[in-house]
Amino acid sequence: MSYKLIALDIDGTLINSSHQLTEGVKKAIQSAKEKGVKIVLCTGRPLKGVELFLEELNLKEKGDYAATFNGALVQDTFTKNPVSHLTLNYNDLIDLYNLSIKVGSRSHFYDTKTLYTFNKDISDYTVLESHLTGVHLNVTTLSEVPKDIAMSKFMMIDHPEILDECIKKIPKEYYDRYTIVRSTPSFLEFLNPDANKGSGISLLAKELGIKKEEIICVGDAGNDKHMIEYAGLGVAMGNATEEIKDLADYITLSNNEDGVAHVINKFILEER
Numbered sequence: 001m002s003y004k005l006i007a008l009d010i011d012g013t014l015i016n017s018s019h020q021l022t023e024g025v026k027k028a029i030q031s032a033k034e035k036g037v038k039i040v041l042c043t044g045r046p047l048k049g050v051e052l053f054l055e056e057l058n059l060k061e062k063g064d065y066a067a068t069f070n071g072a073l074v075q076d077t078f079t080k081n082p083v084s085h086l087t088l089n090y091n092d093l094i095d096l097y098n099l100s101i102k103v104g105s106r107s108h109f110y111d112t113k114t115l116y117t118f119n120k121d122i123s124d125y126t127v128l129e130s131h132l133t134g135v136h137l138n139v140t141t142l143s144e145v146p147k148d149i150a151m152s153k154f155m156m157i158d159h160p161e162i163l164d165e166c167i168k169k170i171p172k173e174y175y176d177r178y179t180i181v182r183s184t185p186s187f188l189e190f191l192n193p194d195a196n197k198g199s200g201i202s203l204l205a206k207e208l209g210i211k212k213e214e215i216i217c218v219g220d221a222g223n224d225k226h227m228i229e230y231a232g233l234g235v236a237m238g239n240a241t242e243e244i245k246d247l248a249d250y251i252t253l254s255n256n257e258d259g260v261a262h263v264i265n266k267f268i269l270e271e272r
Helices: 010-014 023-034 051-056 090-103 124-133 160-168 173-177 197-208 222-230 242-247 259-269
Strands: 005-008 038-042 065-068 073-076 082-085 106-110 114-117 136-139 153-157 179-184 187-191 215-219 233-236
Touching: 005 010, 005 197, 005 259, 010 215, 010 259, 023 038, 023 259, 038 197, 065 197, 073 197, 082 197, 090 106, 090 153, 090 160, 106 124, 114 124, 124 136, 124 153, 153 160, 160 187, 179 222, 197 215, 197 222, 215 222, 215 259, 222 233, 222 242, 233 242
Parallel strands: 005 038, 005 215, 038 065, 114 136, 215 233
Antiparallel strands: 065 073, 073 082, 106 114, 106 153, 153 187, 179 187
């Protein structure tokens, strides 16, 4: 099979546990791009949170794309034009904020450019998220949020053991109304019901005329589930959760062992 597109999660996949891109991974990605393969970063982060990686990997040229907010926003990284943007509205915000209070979790949320929180006692995880993504943090109140907000995602954020208990209290109906994914032990993300990494890559593939059999998707966590199920070749990192490893067609090396480079070398660069 000749693969034409590889979608790569970032945290726990593309970068190592020191949040760095290694030379081995960079070299493999450049070689695949030179061969004409589309390299698409597919992440829970906002676009601003991937800019540095796009620069470093030379993925801001004509014909380059990224899927952010767990696939809710897919856009051309050269023109910045969106291919698709599936959002939540003000009523969703009120509903999900009330739910977070009811189950006992702190929270924050994004539009396309800003990270917001209502927690005056700001969670360390919100501070970390703002730092890692480079996105402006706005401590606000519900009355200050514009009624026409297009929310890319809402997140419950807390210590893993607290979040475990909060998740048990979420009524089943919410799973019917939203896409809910746990991207890290401390993050539970709520998206438009049609938004996930699989649907984001599927919409992009349709736009580009690429068949799903020609796509590789690589990830490590719960928010990568949909794209690993969708892909022609779904790949789990060696450091992935057991759930993701069970779903995958192939398990590569860990993110500290250049697992992404291993996949590219094995399935794209080597003559098959």
